[in-house]
Amino acid sequence: MKMKAYPLLWATQEAMEAAASRWFRRQLLTDAQYQAIKTAYQPDFYRPGLLLRIGLVLFTCVGVAGAAAFLALFGAAARLEDFRLLGWAVALGCLGTQEVIIREFRHYRSGTDSALLYIGLFVLALLLAEAADSLTTLSRYSAGFGSAYYTVLLLPLLGLLLLATLRYADRLVAAATYLVLLALLANWLLILPIGRLLLPFVLMLTAVGSFRLLQRLRQRPDYLYYRACLLVLEVLTLATFYLAGNYYMVREGNAEISGLYASAQIPLAPLFYLFTAIIPLVYIAVGLRRPSRLWLLTGLAAAAFSLFTLRYYRSVLPPEIAAVLGGAFLLVLAVWAARYLRPARHGLTSLADAGQPTYFNLESLVVAQTAPAPTAPTPGFEFGGGHSGGAGADGSY
């Protein structure tokens, strides 16, 4: 059996479609060249847009549930009532159907094949957990995190997910593989007495190591096949590096592992304050200098989480004042940047990229969702009757 489920050519065709039309728009290709490229790289697979993929996942799940119910009823009629047998039938049925759909109907991560893959792997994971339960004397409930039970559970799971990632190059499966790897590392560390102190640093080092490995993998000739996976993993390594050093995560995680109800101050707290404050700024700076949207957006998300961390432990300002000041700051910053970056400076621009889709329609739905609808005052309600009466009487803010 070949290692890759989809032809490598499909990935090239998909990437070329977007790139060639951009180069043509920027007048780097002649008309004849563009047409030649279009015919040479004509996509011969099925991969619809995001909305239809969601629909396909939805209906595939309903269909698999129907098929599983059919099998279960059939089994019940034939006096075959073993849960494991049904599980194997569903898992192998899903993975087998997926292979057929890819080969015969040329689906390329269309939603149907992805959903079948997720269901198949999920059921296989359940079967593995069941096997781990019966293999070890420890049960899931008596053994805490940091025990041999989780090694028996997670190690085969990691192998399964790794094989699935290598074969199908699916983003979600790749992310799950990485998270299982982190969980396994944490589990091993927590067996050691000093492991809890080392855990944040080991996770940060793992993130750095994974990131360098990902950079190396970019040079491989099958990079395009795994491109989506590598991007997701890059975001995850950046997130791990930040979260492992984040004060809130370390403190609350420490309390969680120790089984404390209220978290207590942690050793080396100033170091984690520093990490929480500096890492988002570094990410944003790298994102703007390189420029890289991936670093920038991860940095912004990290900055938002750092603000949350700060407000969780220290009440800096009342929320409404913080909202007014923060909102005004964002507003002024965005208006200034929109003017300053027109047409372009430092490799950045505020003008729309012709290749980027415009989300005007989506924006109107977001406004409809988030803007408060005017509320008619309820009859008989007197506003302002005392200091506590007015505040929060209206649910729209």
Added chain:
Amino acid sequence: MRTTHLLADLQARGLLPPAQAQAIANDEQARPMSLHQELRAALYLGITLLTGGLGTLLYQHLDDIGHGAVIGAMALLMLASFGYAWRHRLPFTWGQSTAASFVPDYALLLGCLLFLALETYVQAVFNVFGNRYGLATLLPAVLFLALAYRLDHRGVLAMGLTALGAWVGVSVAPLSVFTANALFTSRLGVAGVLLGLALTGAGLHAEFTRRKPHFAFTYISLGANVALLAATAVLFDYYPQPWLPKWVAVLLVLLMSAGLVWYARHAQSYLFLLMGTVYGYIALTYSFIQLLDFSNGEAGGLLVSFYFMLSTAGVILLFVRSKEFLRRV
């Protein structure tokens, strides 16, 4: 990195001379990154935070003598926003106007949000609307719709439609429509269906008379969602609604779903195809299970599981053929 791989592939196939490949690689390096979407998101987030904070501040200082400063500042800010948006207005057109900058759009949004906060305040303190509660929601609806048409703004149109929904008593916002309406306990079914049908009609009118055809999406996505959800909720309501019997609701959902799928073909829209299919599928499945006779348990169960297998395979086939299906207008 992607470029390197693609250019190598093109050169290996002899479709691109090396000099041109080098030019493309250089252009990819030098091409500035567009922060357009990020800045728009930052602007909208800033506006939402600012108006939300100001609204809360107003409530907290409702009885203080010092609240005049907050109101004065808000009123000034609102006038400045409206003035800025109005000064940068483009001549009226039934088509879509293309502005050079997106800042006036957000100034208009800021003005509208501040108007809502101030209106609630004025009603609370001075009781201007008295007992005419409807007026308090109809006024912003009319104002926002007028502004949306004159200044060509889809976000303000959506705000006007949510205000219109509030006037009727139904939440039309895409997600709150599921949570805020308490569809299973309230009697909003008929109001929701009628409002949704009216909005869908307005959207179709905009599309086919070419009067602001780009508004059609907002009208139809909000309207059809409310109407279909209200009618679907009627199906699963334990107490039958007096004005909307269940068989009428089934017919209504099926007709509207068919209409949406038809419109999806006209507008080449995958969202409407998905909406129409999902709601239509729910109504069909509901009728199928209602019609089934469950007296001999096992056969009924087999039939239902068989139905799910076959019907989902049918829907998946429709989706797979959707490209050709949508193109065949």
